[in-house]
Amino acid sequence: xxxxxxxxxxxxxxxxxxxxxxxxxxxxxxxxxxxxxxxxxxxxxxxxxxxxxxxxxxxxxxxxxxxxxxxxxxxxxxxxxxxxxxxxxxxxxxxxxxxxxxxxxxxxxxxxxxxxxxxxxxxxxxxxxxxxxxxxxxxxxxxxxxxxxxxxxxxxxxxxxxxxxxxxxxxxxxxxxxxxxxxxxxxxxxxxxxxxxxxxxxxxxxxxxxxxxxxxxxxxxxxx
Numbered sequence: 001x002x003x004x005x006x007x008x009x010x011x012x013x014x015x016x017x018x019x020x021x022x023x024x025x026x027x028x029x030x031x032x033x034x035x036x037x038x039x040x041x042x043x044x045x046x047x048x049x050x051x052x053x054x055x056x057x058x059x060x061x062x063x064x065x066x067x068x069x070x071x072x073x074x075x076x077x078x079x080x081x082x083x084x085x086x087x088x089x090x091x092x093x094x095x096x097x098x099x100x101x102x103x104x105x106x107x108x109x110x111x112x113x114x115x116x117x118x119x120x121x122x123x124x125x126x127x128x129x130x131x132x133x134x135x136x137x138x139x140x141x142x143x144x145x146x147x148x149x150x151x152x153x154x155x156x157x158x159x160x161x162x163x164x165x166x167x168x169x170x171x172x173x174x175x176x177x178x179x180x181x182x183x184x185x186x187x188x189x190x191x192x193x194x195x196x197x198x199x200x201x202x203x204x205x206x207x208x209x210x211x212x213x214x215x216x217x218x219x220x221x222x223x224x
Contacts, residue, residue: 016117020139023119027065029153031163031183032123032134032146035176038202038210039125039132042180044188045198053200055211057082057094059127061202065153066120066139074103074120096126100135100143108141121152127202127210155187162186173201174222177214181223194219 007015028044030052041053041063052071053063056078064071081102082094103122111117122137134146149167151159162183171179177199185191199214206212214222 020117020119024066024121025154027153029155030063031151031180033149033176034132035171035173038127038204040176040201043198044184046196058208059210060096061125063123070118071120096124096133100124103137104141104143111140127204158187159183177222
């Protein structure tokens with residue numbers, strides 16, 4: 001009878017974490033920055049159709065890095081969950097925290113029980129009249145509540161340092177976009193072309209649906 005090699009639980013978890021981190025590190029980063037009217041997501045993304053940033057519900061947005069097919073699956077599941085809860089109860093009952101917890105549970109279960117973990121890292125943002133809530137969810141289901149700004153993806157560490165040096169409360173949308181582009185460029189050691197930027201966000205001055213995606217013309221005007 002063939003004997004299966006023994007692998008300790010600690011080594012198995014370490015191998016899974018290394019595998020997930022390696023996959024995520026190959027993805028280009030996403031930055032989220034609070035500004036005076038909401039939160040702005042800026043991603044380095046050459047594709048005009050395969051978005052990293054999307055609307056989930058009226059005042060909730062989603063951003064991800066990693067394997068596109070995996071985070072797209074999670075995005076669709078989040079939209080369905082939000083739609084069902086909003087229909088069964090009320091639209092106000094759909095919250096960013098509940099969605100972030102659902103994502104954390106799904107990623108945590110996949111990390112410990114599935115044949116392979118998800119190679120993704122997620123951000124969930126919810127906007128209110130006086131604040132923004134940012135939830136950062138890792139491949140293993142770990143979740144943190146971020147303040148002001150956050151970066152995910154391969155260059156997250158250097159991006160966070162650069163964002164911390166330039167961030168201040170009350171930034172305008174255009175200032176936030178310029179800071180994000182400068183930070184992405186610093187992490188990549190070169191200026192990021194405007195046509196490689198995906199920019200979207202939540203603006204509290206909009207109607208019921210707060211999500212908006214900036215066009216190429218909007219980005220060009222903001223960057224001067």
